[in-house]
Amino acid sequence: MVIVFQSKPSLLAGGVVAGPLEKRSIFNRYFDATYDDERWEMKTNEQGHRKMVEEACEFAMKKAGVKNPDIDYFVGGDLVNQMTPTNFAARDLAIPFIGMFSACATSVSSVIVASLLTEVGAANFSLAGASSQHNAVERQFRYPVDYGSQKPQTAQWTVTAAGYALIGKHHEEYPSIEAATVGKSIDYGMDDPFHMGAAMAPAAFQTIQSHLEQRNQKIYNYDLILTGDLGQLGLKLLKGMLVESGVKNEELTLLRDAGAEFYGQDESFQSGASGAGCSAAIFFSYVIQQMRAGTYKRVLLVATGALLSPLSFQQGETIPCTAHAIEITMK
Secondary structure (H helix, E strand, C coil): CEEECCCCCEEEEEEEEECCHHHHCCCHHHCCEECCCCCCCCCCHHHHHHHHHHHHHHHHHHHHCCCHHHCCEEEEECCCCCCHHHHHHHHHHCCCEEECCECECHHHHHHHHHHHHHHCCCCCEEEEEEEECHHHHHHHHCCCHHHCCCCCCCCEEECCEEEEEEEECCCCCCCEEEEEECCCCECCCCCCCCCHHHHHHHHHHHHHHHHHHHCCCCHHHCCEEEECCCHHHHHHHHHHHHHHCCCCHHHHHHEEEHHHHCCCCCHHHECCEECHHHHHHHHHHHHHHHHHCCCCCEEEEEEEEECCCHHHHHCCCCCCEEEEEEEEECC
8 A cells, every 4th residue: 555645754864873794885884883893882782782773863863953852753673572672772762662563674664654653743753763683683583693503595694783764844955755655464485584585575576566556657767766685686586576577677777675785795695684774774874865965866665574483483384574665755
């Protein structure tokens, strides 16, 4: 379903912080800060994760010249045990909190909710975003890092990063959110937690196709369509689906994936990057900055999420996935 925002809420600022390996990202120069310690000098991975969320929000607020009491809602989530790091960050930020879980699609689902709050006049400012921390996420969904398990080439590297955007009323000098598509839960029977790109590609395809059809648009109406974290293999599958649906090969140059590009061509990260912080880090740094610079005028951001859990995997369930999209424009 497509939501059209009549008031066109704006992305007023973005805040992105990342971990030590993320200094190797080709997008590193767009981040606000990167740190040498994966735990942010805290005792546990989860405490460091919390600190990362708080600092990303602080950067976004500082850029916009607002403070915690000015924020009406904090909308966000992560991948760890009932979103524990985000919950504790909400405690410290002391802002009314709406916890979100769309797995790695949380970066966009949070923005959609924040935009709706702005649209109905319930909020002047909201912080919206998502985060992930490599060590905490890997030991929950796969194996603890210390286990030293070897990963197949289909695997992706969970990014340590937090990305948050400040959403507010429409301002022409900032990128504005014109429309959004809330994706369905799509399940093609995949059950391999080391092949997330293949599991999520059909959800990305369904959301992109639905958004374009309901908005009476084509891919070439955009300067960029950027998916979240399909990785190199998932992006290849998505492009194949689009070609089969009638999209011309030349249009595919407008389609990119944050996960496939995050670490460049570094093969040590297998098929690329993933994690809720992957799309959040690039959407709320690189994309916002490029739109404000005039490089892009119309962008479709499509975050993808695999809706699995350790419990569902242990019970032999398949992996349902979703994708949410926001259409952003700049005058």
